[in-house]
Amino acid sequence: MSPRDLIRSTPLRLAAAFALAIVLLTGGVFVFVFEAATASRISQLRAVFVDEARKAAASDDARLRRALSLRLTRDFRRLNYVALYDSSGRLLFGNLDRKPDIPADGRSHYLPDFRLTAESEPEPTLMVARARLDGDVIVLGRSIAEVDLLRSILGRALSFAILPVAAGALAMGFFFARRTAARIKDIDGAIAEVVNGDLRARLPSRSGLDELDGVIASVNHMLDEIERLMSQLATVGDNIAHDLRTPLVNVRAILDRALAEAPRGSSLRPPIQSALRQLDRAMTAIAALLRVSAIEREHRHSAFAEIDLAGVCAELREFFLPLAEAKGVSLRLDAARPVIRKGDPDLMREAVANLIDNALKFTPRGGAVRVSATEEAGLAQIEVSDNGRGVPAAEVHDIFRRFARATNGADLPGSGLGLSIVETIARLHGMDLVLADNAPGARFKLTERSATGPGKA
Structure with a gap:
C-alpha cells in the first residue's frame, strides 16, 4: 500500500x-x-x-x-x-x-x-x-x-504532555494501519484467486481472536461448502458426459456400418448421414464440456511459466494462415513488441485459437481478421477482430453462456462452447473477455484485470 x-x-x-x-x-x-x-x-x-x-x-x-x-x-x-x-x-x-x-x-x-x-x-x-x-x-x-x-504553567505542562501522547497515538495508528493494510491485501489477493475460479483458495487467518478472523472463518467455511457442491455438480456432469459418450460412439459405429452396407442410391443413406452429423455435433459438445470442466477443475497454476503473448499470437497466425488464404480472408498480425506474462502456454494458445477460428468462420471471402497483442497502461491485451457478421446487439450479453449461439450464425457448424472455454481460460489467467462492435464485425478483447494479477510476470 x-x-x-x-x-x-x-x-x-x-x-x-x-x-x-x-x-x-x-x-x-x-x-x-x-x-x-x-x-x-x-x-x-x-x-x-x-x-x-x-x-x-x-x-x-x-x-x-x-x-x-x-x-x-x-x-x-x-x-x-x-x-x-x-x-x-x-x-x-x-x-x-x-x-x-x-x-x-x-x-x-x-x-x-x-x-x-x-x-x-x-x-x-x-x-x-x-x-x-x-x-x-x-x-x-x-x-x-x-x-x-498557575494557569499558564499548567497550560504549558499540558501542551508538552499532550503532544507526546498524540504523537504516540498517531504512531500506533500508523503501525496498525500498515498491519491492517497488509492483511487486507492478503485477503484481497485470496479473493482475487476465488474470483478467477480457484475455489480451493482460502482467505488467510491469523490468531482467530478478533472479529475479522471470525468473518474469515465463516467465509472459508462457505467456500468449503461451495467447493464441495461445485465438485459434486462437476462430477455429475462429467459422469453424464462420459456415460453418454460411450453409447454415442457405439451408435455412431452402428450407423457407419449401416451407411457402408447401404447400396448407393438407397433412400436410407441421407437419414443415416444426417444422423451421423448430429452425433458428431453431440460428441463435439460433450468433448467441449469435458474440456471446460477439466480447465475449471485443474486450475493449472503449477504449469504457469513466462510466455510471450505476442509470440503466441504470431505462432497461431502462421498456423491459421493457410485456412485464411483458402477462404480468401486476410489474416493480419499487430504485435510489434513482446508482451511477457506468466501463464499456461497450451491454454493460452487454445483460447486465442478459438477466437481466431471463430473470426475466420464468421468472416466472408474478401474480409479481414486482425490479431494484436499489446500492453497499455501496464495491462496486457490480446484482441481478435473481424469485419464479418458480428453479433446482434440483443445477444451480446448472452453470447458467453454455454451452448449459446448467435442467431446470425446458426447455419455454421459449432457447439456454442468455444467462447465459454475462452472465458474460463481468461479467468484462470486473471483476464476478462469482452465483446465490442467492430462496425461491421466483432472485436473480442482479452484484457488483464490488473498489473499484479495472476498473469503478471
Whole structure:
C-alpha cells in the first residue's frame, strides 16, 4: 500500500481521531479541574476577607493597627493589601495610596486590573471594604495573579504532555494501519484467486481472536461448502458426459456400418448421414464440456511459466494462415513488441485459437481478421477482430453462456462452447473477455484485470 493510501486508511484515521479525542478530553478535564479548583480557592479567599473585614471593623483602633502591621510585615511577596481610611477618604494606615473604588459593604469584590501604584503592573485582585462604627473604612485585599500564573504553567505542562501522547497515538495508528493494510491485501489477493475460479483458495487467518478472523472463518467455511457442491455438480456432469459418450460412439459405429452396407442410391443413406452429423455435433459438445470442466477443475497454476503473448499470437497466425488464404480472408498480425506474462502456454494458445477460428468462420471471402497483442497502461491485451457478421446487439450479453449461439450464425457448424472455454481460460489467467462492435464485425478483447494479477510476470 502506498503512503498516500495508507494516510487515507481507516485505522490511521481512527488513530488520528483518537489522538484528537485525547487532546480534547484531556484539555477539557484540565480546564474543568483547574476552574473548579480556582473557583473554590477564590471562594475561600472571599470568605476569609469578608470574615477578616468583619472582625477588623469590630476591633479597637490600637488592636486594628497592630493587626494590619503584622499583616503587612508577614507577606514579603506583597500579595496582601491592607489600608485604613478616615471618613473623608484620607489614608490613616496601610500600603494603598488611594482608596479602591468599591463600596464599603463588607462584601468581596473582584478587580481585574488593580494597580498598587500608578507605575505598578495591573493584576487581578480580591478586595473587601467595610465601614467601622467611628466612620473609618477598613480595606483588605489579595492579589490572585498566582492563579493566572498557575494557569499558564499548567497550560504549558499540558501542551508538552499532550503532544507526546498524540504523537504516540498517531504512531500506533500508523503501525496498525500498515498491519491492517497488509492483511487486507492478503485477503484481497485470496479473493482475487476465488474470483478467477480457484475455489480451493482460502482467505488467510491469523490468531482467530478478533472479529475479522471470525468473518474469515465463516467465509472459508462457505467456500468449503461451495467447493464441495461445485465438485459434486462437476462430477455429475462429467459422469453424464462420459456415460453418454460411450453409447454415442457405439451408435455412431452402428450407423457407419449401416451407411457402408447401404447400396448407393438407397433412400436410407441421407437419414443415416444426417444422423451421423448430429452425433458428431453431440460428441463435439460433450468433448467441449469435458474440456471446460477439466480447465475449471485443474486450475493449472503449477504449469504457469513466462510466455510471450505476442509470440503466441504470431505462432497461431502462421498456423491459421493457410485456412485464411483458402477462404480468401486476410489474416493480419499487430504485435510489434513482446508482451511477457506468466501463464499456461497450451491454454493460452487454445483460447486465442478459438477466437481466431471463430473470426475466420464468421468472416466472408474478401474480409479481414486482425490479431494484436499489446500492453497499455501496464495491462496486457490480446484482441481478435473481424469485419464479418458480428453479433446482434440483443445477444451480446448472452453470447458467453454455454451452448449459446448467435442467431446470425446458426447455419455454421459449432457447439456454442468455444467462447465459454475462452472465458474460463481468461479467468484462470486473471483476464476478462469482452465483446465490442467492430462496425461491421466483432472485436473480442482479452484484457488483464490488473498489473499484479495472476498473469503478471
